[in-house]
Amino acid sequence: MAALATDFTLPLRDFELELALPVEGVVALVGPSGAGKSSALRVVAGLLEPARGGVSLDGCPWNGLPPERRRVGFVFQDYALFPHLSVRGNVAFAGPVGDLLERFSIGHLADAHPRELSGGERQRVALARALARGPEVLLLDEPLAALDAHTKAEVRGELRELLRELALPTLLVTHDYEDAAALADEVGVLVDGKLRQVATPAELVARPADAFVASFTGANLLRGRATRSGELTEVVLEGGERLFSTDAAEGEVGVVVYPWDVSLARSHAEGESPLNVVRGEVGSVFAVGNRVRVKVGPVTAEVTSSSAERLELARGGVAYATFKATGTRLVPL
Amino acid sequence: MRRTLAGALVFAATAVALAFLLFPIVAIFARVPPGRLVAQLSNPVVADALVVSLKTSAIAQALVLALGTPAAFVLATRRFPGRPLVVTLTELPLVLPPAVAGIGLIAAFGRFGLLGGTLSTLGIRLGLTQAAVVLAVAFVSSPLYLRQAIATFETVDPDVVAAARTLGAGPARTFFRVVLPLARGGLAAGAALSFARGLGEFGATIMFAGSLQGVTQTLPLAIYTEFAVDFDVTLAMSALLVVVSAALLVALKVTLQWQPSRPTSRFLFATSS
Numbered sequence: 377m378a379a380l381a382t383d384f385t386l387p388l389r390d391f392e393l394e395l396a397l398p399v400e401g402v403v404a405l406v407g408p409s410g411a412g413k414s415s416a417l418r419v420v421a422g423l424l425e426p427a428r429g430g431v432s433l434d435g436c437p438w439n440g441l442p443p444e445r446r447r448v449g450f451v452f453q454d455y456a457l458f459p460h461l462s463v464r465g466n467v468a469f470a471g472p473v474g475d476l477l478e479r480f481s482i483g484h485l486a487d488a489h490p491r492e493l494s495g496g497e498r499q500r501v502a503l504a505r506a507l508a509r510g511p512e513v514l515l516l517d518e519p520l521a522a523l524d525a526h527t528k529a530e531v532r533g534e535l536r537e538l539l540r541e542l543a544l545p546t547l548l549v550t551h552d553y554e555d556a557a558a559l560a561d562e563v564g565v566l567v568d569g570k571l572r573q574v575a576t577p578a579e580l581v582a583r584p585a586d587a588f589v590a591s592f593t594g595a596n597l598l599r600g601r602a603t604r605s606g607e608l609t610e611v612v613l614e615g616g617e618r619l620f621s622t623d624a625a626e627g628e629v630g631v632v633v634y635p636w637d638v639s640l641a642r643s644h645a646e647g648e649s650p651l652n653v654v655r656g657e658v659g660s661v662f663a664v665g666n667r668v669r670v671k672v673g674p675v676t677a678e679v680t681s682s683s684a685e686r687l688e689l690a691r692g693g694v695a696y697a698t699f700k701a702t703g704t705r706l707v708p709l
Numbered sequence: 710m711r712r713t714l715a716g717a718l719v720f721a722a723t724a725v726a727l728a729f730l731l732f733p734i735v736a737i738f739a740r741v742p743p744g745r746l747v748a749q750l751s752n753p754v755v756a757d758a759l760v761v762s763l764k765t766s767a768i769a770q771a772l773v774l775a776l777g778t779p780a781a782f783v784l785a786t787r788r789f790p791g792r793p794l795v796v797t798l799t800e801l802p803l804v805l806p807p808a809v810a811g812i813g814l815i816a817a818f819g820r821f822g823l824l825g826g827t828l829s830t831l832g833i834r835l836g837l838t839q840a841a842v843v844l845a846v847a848f849v850s851s852p853l854y855l856r857q858a859i860a861t862f863e864t865v866d867p868d869v870v871a872a873a874r875t876l877g878a879g880p881a882r883t884f885f886r887v888v889l890p891l892a893r894g895g896l897a898a899g900a901a902l903s904f905a906r907g908l909g910e911f912g913a914t915i916m917f918a919g920s921l922q923g924v925t926q927t928l929p930l931a932i933y934t935e936f937a938v939d940f941d942v943t944l945a946m947s948a949l950l951v952v953v954s955a956a957l958l959v960a961l962k963v964t965l966q967w968q969p970s971r972p973t974s975r976f977l978f979a980t981s982s
Contacts (some may be wrong), residue, residue, distance in 0.1 A: 442876055446875075449875075450871075450876075456871070506876075509875075
C-alpha cells in the first residue's frame with residue numbers, strides 16, 4: 377500500500393497546527409472541535425497552503441500542486457454535493473461513472489437530485505463521487521456526523537468494509553472516539569493543533585498519554601493526590617475516597633478508569649483489598665445498545681442490561697462501584 | 710371603540726399609499742384610448758427612440774455582464790484589506806444624483822476631460838455618439854448588477870466549490886460548471902434590475918450624450934423632448950416604458966423564485982453534461 381506523509385505547520389487563528397504524521401492504512405484524527413482537524417485535511421487536499429512543509433505520497437512531494445492535480449478523494453462533512461446536478465451528474469463530474477452507482481446501491485437514484493436524498497444516501501453519493509476521481513488518497517471529514525444515530529451504526533459498518541477493501545492511505549477526521557476506534561488502524565489525538573498521542577485504538581485505551589486522551593477515549597477521569605505506599609500508589613480523591621493503583625505517581629494526578637472495568641453492587645463487604653470502592657448515589661442510568669451506563673458518584677460504569685435490572689439500579693439509589701487497582705491508570709494532569 | 714378607529718386609520722393610510730403609487734400609472738393609460746396610443750408608436754420619433762434605447766441598453770447590458778460578473782466573483786470570494794471600501798465605491802453611482810453622474814462622465818471622457826486627450830489621439834470622439842449613451846447607461850446601471858451578483862456569489866457554498874477542485878476541476882471549469890449554474894438565478898435577477906434601470910436612464914445621458922433623434926435620443930429623452938410638442942406621443946412612449954418595466958419586474962420576481970435545479974431553468978443555461 378502507498379504511504380502518505382504529512383509534515384507541515386499551518387497558522388490558524390488561535391494557534392498553530394503542526395502535523396507530522398505518516399499515514400499508512402486508515403488513520404483517524406480525533407479531538408475536540410476547533411482543534412485544527414479539518415484544516416489538516418484541507419492542507420493535504422491543497423485547499424490550504426501551509427506556512428512550512430507539506431505533504432508527500434510515497435516520498436514524492438505534493439508541494440505547490442493545486443487541488444485538481446492531487447489525486448485525493450475528499451468527502452466533506454456535509455458532503456458538499458452539487459445541488460444542481462443529479463446523482464449521476466455528481467459522480468460523472470469527477471470521472472467515469474462505471475459501476476460506481478451499483479456498487480454503492482444508488483443506481484435507482486441516478487436521476488435524483490441531492491435535496492431529494494436521505495443523509496445516508498448523500499454519504500454514499502459523496503463516496504462514489506470521490507472514488508470516481510480515481511484517488512490515491514482518501515480524506516474523510518466527519519463522515520458520520522451528519523447521520524442520525526440509527527443510520528450511523530449501519531453506515532459505520534459499511535464504511536469500515538469499504539476502507540478495508542480500497543486499501544488506500546486514508547486520513548479521516550472525527551470528534552467521536554468510537555467512530556475513530558471502529559474505522560481506523562491508528563488514531564492521532566489532536567488538541568489545539570498539536571498531536572498529543574498517536575497509537576492504535578487499543579493502545580490509546582490501555583496507555584493514554586495524558587488526562588485529555590483518557591477522557592476522550594471514554595474513560596472516567598477523577599482528580600486526586602497520590603502518595604506512594606509500598607507496592608501500590610494511594611490516591612485521595614477530591615471527595616475524600618481512597619483508591620489504589622499499581623502505577624507509580626506522586627502529587628496531583630488524574631485517575632483513569634474505563635467504564636467497562638467497573639462493576640456495580642448494592643452492598644459491599646469490607647476487606648477485599650485489591651478492589652477500589654466508591655460508594656455513591658446513582659446519578660443517571662443510560663442505555664447504550666445492550667449495555668447500560670450508570671453513574672455512581674463521580675464514576676461511570678458500563679454493565680450489561682441484565683445486571684442493571686438485577687441490581688434494580690435507579691436514580692437516587694445507593695450503589696458501590698468497584699474496580700481493580702491493576703485497572704486503575706494514573707496520568708499527569 | 711378606539712381599536713376600530715386605529716384600524717380604520719391604518720386602512721386609510723394603506724389605501725392612500727397604494728392609490729398614490731398607482732394613480733399616475735393608471736392616468737397614463739386612461740387619458741388617451743388604447744387604439745390611439747398604439748397608433749402613436751409608428752411616429753418616427755418614437756420608432757427612432759425605441760431602436761436607440763434597445764440598442765444602447767443591450768450593448769451596455771452585455772458590457773455590464775461581461776465585466777461585472779468576474780468583478781463581482783472576485784469581490785465576493787476574495788478577502789483583502791480595503792474590500793468593504795471597494796464594494797461601497799462600486800455602489801456609489803447608485804446613490805449619485807444623475808446630473809452628477811453626467812458631469813463625472815464629461816469630466817472623465819469628455820473632449821476636455823481627463824481621458825479626452827488620450828481618446829482623441831486614438832481618434833475616438835464620444836460626444837453625441839451612441840457610445841456615450843452606452844457609457845452613461847452602463848455607469849448608472851452596473852452597480853445594481855454588481856451588488857446583486859456579489860450577494861449571489863457569496864451564497865454559493867465554499868465547500869461545494871472546494872469539492873469541485875478536489876474532484877479534478879481547475880478554476881475555470883469550477884466556475885462555469887458549478888459556481889455559475891448555482892448563481893444563475895441571482896445573476897439573472899441582477900441583470901433584470903440593471904437593465905430596467907439602464908432603460909430609464911435620463912440625467913447622465915442627456916448631459917453626456919445629448920438628445921439627438923435617431924442617434925442618442927433614447928425613450929426617456931424623447932419623452933422629455935416631445936413633451937412640449939405632442940403630449941399624446943409622450944403618453945404613448947410612457948405607456949410603452951410602463952409595459953416594458955412591468956414585464957421586467959415580473960421576470961425578476963419569477964427569476965428570484967427559481968430553485969437552482971428546477972428543470973424550467975435548464976433552457977436558459979446549459980449546465981449539466
